[in-house]
Amino acid sequence: MIRYALTRTALLLLGLFVASAVIFLxxxxxxxxxxxxxxxxxxxxxxxxxxxxxxxxDRPLPLQYLEWLGGLLRGDLGTSLLTGTGVGEELVxxxxxxxxxxxxxxxxxxxxxxxxxxxxxxxxxxxxxxALSVGAQALAAVPVVWAGMMLVVVFAVWLGWxxxxxxxxEGWADPGAALRALILPALTIGLIEGAMxxxxxxxxxxxxxxxxxxRAAAARGLTRTAALVRxxxxxxxxxxxxxxxLQIAGIIVGAVVIEQLFxxxxxxxxxxxxxxxxxxxxxxxxLVALTGFVLLVGFVVDLTHRALDPRQRETA
Amino acid sequence: MSRAALxxxxxxxxxxxxxxxxGRLWALGTGRFGLLVVAAVTLTALxxxxxxxxxxxxxxxxxxxxxxxxxxxxxxxxxGRDILSLLMAGAxxxxxxxxxxxxxxxxxxxxxxxxxxxxxxxVRESVAVLIDILIAFPVLLIAMMISAVWGGSLxxxxxxVGIGFGVNIARVTRPELRRVLHSDVVLAGxxxxxxxVQNLARHLLPHVAPVFIVQLSWGMAVAVLAEAxxxxxGFGAPVTDPSWGLLLAELQQYLTVYPxxxxxxxxxxxxxxxxLNLLGDGxxxxxxxTLRTARGxxxxxxxxxxxxxx
Numbered sequence: 001m002i003r004y005a006l007t008r009t010a011l012l013l014l015g016l017f018v019a020s021a022v023i024f025l026x027x028x029x030x031x032x033x034x035x036x037x038x039x040x041x042x043x044x045x046x047x048x049x050x051x052x053x054x055x056x057x058d059r060p061l062p063l064q065y066l067e068w069l070g071g072l073l074r075g076d077l078g079t080s081l082l083t084g085t086g087v088g089e090e091l092v093x094x095x096x097x098x099x100x101x102x103x104x105x106x107x108x109x110x111x112x113x114x115x116x117x118x119x120x121x122x123x124x125x126x127x128x129x130x131a132l133s134v135g136a137q138a139l140a141a142v143p144v145v146w147a148g149m150m151l152v153v154v155f156a157v158w159l160g161w162x163x164x165x166x167x168x169x170e171g172w173a174d175p176g177a178a179l180r181a182l183i184l185p186a187l188t189i190g191l192i193e194g195a196m197x198x199x200x201x202x203x204x205x206x207x208x209x210x211x212x213x214x215r216a217a218a219a220r221g222l223t224r225t226a227a228l229v230r231x232x233x234x235x236x237x238x239x240x241x242x243x244x245x246l247q248i249a250g251i252i253v254g255a256v257v258i259e260q261l262f263x264x265x266x267x268x269x270x271x272x273x274x275x276x277x278x279x280x281x282x283x284x285x286x287l288v289a290l291t292g293f294v295l296l297v298g299f300v301v302d303l304t305h306r307a308l309d310p311r312q313r314e315t316a
Numbered sequence: 317m318s319r320a321a322l323x324x325x326x327x328x329x330x331x332x333x334x335x336x337x338x339g340r341l342w343a344l345g346t347g348r349f350g351l352l353v354v355a356a357v358t359l360t361a362l363x364x365x366x367x368x369x370x371x372x373x374x375x376x377x378x379x380x381x382x383x384x385x386x387x388x389x390x391x392x393x394x395x396g397r398d399i400l401s402l403l404m405a406g407a408x409x410x411x412x413x414x415x416x417x418x419x420x421x422x423x424x425x426x427x428x429x430x431x432x433x434x435x436x437x438x439v440r441e442s443v444a445v446l447i448d449i450l451i452a453f454p455v456l457l458i459a460m461m462i463s464a465v466w467g468g469s470l471x472x473x474x475x476x477v478g479i480g481f482g483v484n485i486a487r488v489t490r491p492e493l494r495r496v497l498h499s500d501v502v503l504a505g506x507x508x509x510x511x512x513v514q515n516l517a518r519h520l521l522p523h524v525a526p527v528f529i530v531q532l533s534w535g536m537a538v539a540v541l542a543e544a545x546x547x548x549x550g551f552g553a554p555v556t557d558p559s560w561g562l563l564l565a566e567l568q569q570y571l572t573v574y575p576x577x578x579x580x581x582x583x584x585x586x587x588x589x590x591x592l593n594l595l596g597d598g599x600x601x602x603x604x605x606t607l608r609t610a611r612g613x614x615x616x617x618x619x620x621x622x623x624x625x626x
């Protein structure tokens with residue numbers, strides 16, 4: 001276990017390094033001349049030179065990278081080109097919307113997929129099991145934006161139960177209103193993610209049903225359901241942990257689109273606005289933070305899985 | 317039997333083996349649905365290239381928000397453009413992006429997989445680690461990163477999905493390539509005096525092709541979703557181009573007044589993505605010999621896990 005943890009930590013560090021290098025190179029080297037891009041087409045060479053000096057673009061590239069990396073290690077994600085505010089500060093402020101949205105989505109996805117996935121596997125030969133499986137397959141093909149729009153049509157336009165857009169200006173000062181604003185967005189992401197997870201839970205349950213120890217438990221006199229619950233579901237739970245990293249990455253991506261649809265002032269909407277405005281230092285900082293988070297989640301998930309799985313504990 | 321007849325017979329048998337998977341694919345519910353959807357979308361795109369009922373960008377303010385009827389089977393939008401024509405023309409964009417991203421993913425995936433499977437140990441292992449790291453970048457974030465530099469365009473969508481899914485393909489194809497590398501067929505080819513390149517073309521690639529094509533089908537589904545999502549965000553198709561995602565963004569402003577107008581572009585995307593996903597599922601079942609013999613639960617247990625793109 002310790003050896004595995006060390007290897008995995010090394011891989012995480014390597015991953016963070018590669019990710020930061022890829023993002024740096026794409027945003028600094030590819031464009032050719034960032035300064036010209038920022039200054040606009042009608043700018044004079046002097047203006048461009050000033051911008052280059054301000055951004056430190058006149059120094060050698062490896063030096064620029066190391067400086068940026070040093071800033072990252074100190075927790076400095078850079079400053080916005082347009083507003084001059086720190087990227088880190090704004091990320092933290094906007095996380096107050098995106099993090100609750102993400103957690104709510106994940107909870108909905110798990111609440112939908114775990115019970116229904118197991119049911120659709122156990123009743124795979126009956127109409128309801130087949131319907132669940134087909135429904136999940138179809139739902140997994142729905143674009144998140146459109147799912148959000150349809151939910152808005154039903155719950156906001158027709159029924160008028162929930163707001164169609166927006167987030168209270170005063171944030172979480174009024175928790176009820178803030179939560180109401182997050183229900184439809186979280187439901188959208190949670191349902192689509194849940195449909196994908198359902199298919200995974202279903203296949204994990206099916207392979208658990210066929211495993212010798214579950215069949216042996218049933219042969220010993222347990223009912224099939226009891227055998228599955230006592231001996232099969234722990235294995236299913238373990239394999240769900242392995243895809244949790246993928247799910248969280250999916251939720252982040254879903255949040256980018258959904259925050260746009262519901263005009264929520266979260267990290268995703270910030271990223272969209274910054275990309276549109278070509279605020280390169282800010283995009284760079286935000287992307288590093290997001291990919292770093294995805295890599296970190298993968299790391300935690302792998303270690304947790306390793307610690308939970310007795311089969312892997314013995315071999316380590 | 318004469319020699320010529322024998323040769324004919326042998327050729328027929330080879331042909332049957334080469335095209336047998338197509339029959340098996342058609343026999344599967346998933347495969348048939350997938351094939352039909354892909355054929356329908358491709359056909360629509362081809363027809364739309366020469367003819368649509370109306371000019372998709374033609375503004376006709378007198379006919380704003382026409383209800384579905386004889387003139388406009390799916391109605392019109394807020395500037396009187398015919399929605400059916402817009403959808404047909406949008407199929408063109410969708411096919412273009414899916415094929416383009418597929419080509420890039422194929423090239424990148426094959427190169428990465430070959431580098432990760434056929435080279436010396438140091439290179440091989442580093443490529444494997446690199447693939448593991450790159451897989452953590454979601455396609456949408458890659459696209460936004462490139463858009464920040466070059467501005468959004470369909471080319472950016474094609475490249476980012478191609479890169480993102482190429483890495484995915486490489487991850488699945490690499491172990492397969494390594495497995496075949498040590499098989500008797502390749503060994504026999506080597507013994508018979510084939511050069512490495514001949515061996516690659518004649519034995520290695522045909523053996524990994526099934527895995528590869530299945531991945532490609534799923535990758536194209538990702539491309540369709542990514543095009544829609546990025547065009548919706550404003551980083552994909554330019555506003556003058558017909559695109560399903562763009563149409564969603566335009567109709568969204570009138571969601572409270574004309575709620576059902578967004579139904580059609582959304583359905584078009586969903587059916588296309590579902591078709592490509594099921595085609596991939598069907599292709600895998602038709603080409604994977606171990607899956608063909610597996611029964612019931614064991615077969616159903618091996619579903620693939622799609623990713624959220626947009």
